[in-house]
Amino acid sequence: MASIVAVKDLQKVYGDGFEALKGVSLSIRKGEILALLGPNGAGKTTLISALCGITTPSGGQATIGGHDILSEYRAARAMVGLVPQEVSLEPFEKVINTVRFSRGLFGRPRDDAFLEQTLRELSLWDKRNNLTKELSGGMKRRVLIAKALCHEPQVLFLDEPTAGVDVELRRDMWRTIEGLRQKGVTIILTTHYIEEAEAIADRIAVINRGEILLIEEKGALMTRMGRKSLRIELDDPIDAVPAALAAYDLELSPDGHFLSYHYKTGGEGTGITRLLQALAQAGLSLRDIHTSQSSLEEIFVGLVREDAA
Numbered sequence: 001m002a003s004i005v006a007v008k009d010l011q012k013v014y015g016d017g018f019e020a021l022k023g024v025s026l027s028i029r030k031g032e033i034l035a036l037l038g039p040n041g042a043g044k045t046t047l048i049s050a051l052c053g054i055t056t057p058s059g060g061q062a063t064i065g066g067h068d069i070l071s072e073y074r075a076a077r078a079m080v081g082l083v084p085q086e087v088s089l090e091p092f093e094k095v096i097n098t099v100r101f102s103r104g105l106f107g108r109p110r111d112d113a114f115l116e117q118t119l120r121e122l123s124l125w126d127k128r129n130n131l132t133k134e135l136s137g138g139m140k141r142r143v144l145i146a147k148a149l150c151h152e153p154q155v156l157f158l159d160e161p162t163a164g165v166d167v168e169l170r171r172d173m174w175r176t177i178e179g180l181r182q183k184g185v186t187i188i189l190t191t192h193y194i195e196e197a198e199a200i201a202d203r204i205a206v207i208n209r210g211e212i213l214l215i216e217e218k219g220a221l222m223t224r225m226g227r228k229s230l231r232i233e234l235d236d237p238i239d240a241v242p243a244a245l246a247a248y249d250l251e252l253s254p255d256g257h258f259l260s261y262h263y264k265t266g267g268e269g270t271g272i273t274r275l276l277q278a279l280a281q282a283g284l285s286l287r288d289i290h291t292s293q294s295s296l297e298e299i300f301v302g303l304v305r306e307d308a309a
């Protein structure tokens with residue numbers, strides 16, 4: 001699939017000398033949902049702000065739909081919609097006018113039918129004549145999405161769209177995002193909710209301290225996540241894994257008391273029954289067994305911790 005956003009070695013050093021992006025490279029495919037996952041301060045907002053022309057990068061390059069974000073700013077910017085992290089709306093303006101005005105800013109001809117459809121899809125049509133200050137926090141977030149969509153962007157950036165949003169609205173937003181993807185919109189969403197990335201993303205990128213640590217298909221990551229371990233405690237310690245058990249790829253603890261066996265939960269069989277039989281045949285007697293599962297959360301926390309070391 002063709003890449004619609006291409007980022008190469010993008011850097012951002014803030015005025016105080018702080019390096020918020022240390023050479024970020026990524027390629028975003030047309031029509032995918034990419035979740036950018038990272039702890040607070042990782043550089044997520046800085047990256048999105050640079051791509052949307054809100055902050056100027058200090059080095060590197062990026063293109064959107066083939067347009068350079070600096071030398072072809074207007075063409076690049078016209079392709080993107082941004083739902084910012086902070087809610088910022090004109091308090092005394094009606095919802096419908098806020099959205100209509102945003103479309104006009106992009107030089108798009110007036111299209112009331114399109115605006116109506118957008119507001120209806122976001123359950124905002126009934127509120128179109130309300131002043132934005134009269135809306136609840138969740139409704140304000142929807143207005144931000146409507147504003148970002150009103151010039152029909154091909155790429156939508158959502159910066160923590162569901163931060164502080166209740167569970168029901170979060171699910172509504174996930175549905176909205178999925179609906180946009182079905183229309184061919186490419187979506188880049190930042191979050192620090194791992195569950196959110198799991199629920200809707202095609203690919204997951206992890207960013208920490210201004211660097212991309214990994215970018216991987218969710219499915220592949222979930223397969224890794226589906227790994228479980230069986231830890232077998234032996235009655236009597238052993239010096240080495242018996243040759244008869246070589247096929248199981250067991251790990252022996254340094255004290256010789258524990259054997260660890262890793263298996264996939266999604267696979268056809270875990271091999272546990274055969275392993276236990278083989279252990280008995282090898283004359284080993286077991287004191288106890290424990291299982292543990294690695295989750296995406298553990299993978300993520302582990303990555304970030306390793307990166308900090």
Ligand SMILES: Nc1ncnc2c1ncn2[C@@H]1O[C@H](COP(=O)(O)OP(=O)(O)O)[C@@H](O)[C@H]1O
Pocket residue numbers: 014015016018020038039040041042043044045046047
């Ligand atoms: N205008 C600024 N001047 C100096 N440092 C900033 C500025 N904006 C953000 N930072 C710093 O850059 C880092 C990344 O911030 P940000 O991109 O907002 O992270 P995230 O969105 O992942 O939480 C943080 O350490 C933040 O304090």
Ligand SMILES: [Mg+2]
Pocket residue numbers: 044045046085159
């Ligand atoms: Mg942020």
